[in-house]
Amino acid sequence: MHVFIGGAYNGKTDFVMKLLAGQKVELVDGDLPDGTPTCDVLVIKNIEKWLVTQDLEDDEPLVRTILTRLKTLEENCALYIIVTDMGRGVVPMEKQARLLRDTCGRLYQALFAEAEQVVRIWYGIGEQIK
Template identity: 45%
Template sequence: MHVIIGGAYNGKRQYVVEQLGNCRYTIYEGELPAKSFSKEEYVIISNFEKIVLSYKNYDELEIAEKILEQLKELQQQTNVICICRDIGRGIVPIEKEQRFIRDACGRVYQRLFNEADTVTRIWYGLPEVIKKEM
């Protein structure tokens, strides 16, 4: 699994698309796919904020566990790339729902980073590999 992290509009999606070149891929925006894939395909998952909201009846740790479980199952079928938007940066939102999203995404991202083979940070279009397992 490859995880891409960076701020909003920092070039994460463009980086992924350029890296994939002519490979087949599908982008899932704010949802986890429920169908089967071939090993030659790439599945790109983005907008974890919306995914987290679909689990709002659970606590942060349960959400992280459920999402990661689904991603691991998907990884067994195909190549998974997760695009994560850095929404924290130490600022605590005033609204309760926004705090919940920030905190739950933080838990999900911690689990994703730990599970991922590669983690790349994009900062204004410049990639920096911060984790690479052989």
């Protein structure tokens, strides 16, 4: 599993797609795919859009479910995950926004622990942090 993180509109997708040029890539945006992908590389971006549709009150089982699903997907093809950094010390005023930020933080910690590579993207420039 390879994880790429950065702020919104910092060039994460372009960076990853250039990295994967010439490979059979399936790109999933804002969803956790069902079924078995038929590609060399599965790129999942914007998981936080999918998270908005979930119950975030008790996020521990949700994080475990996501990790289990991602590990299953990784059995069939290389897995690249692109996530948006949502924290940066800003605490949203709305409860749902805080729950989303907190759930993303816990999910990202779990993803980073499982990933063999973690890259931070800053305006199109990648910095490997793991």
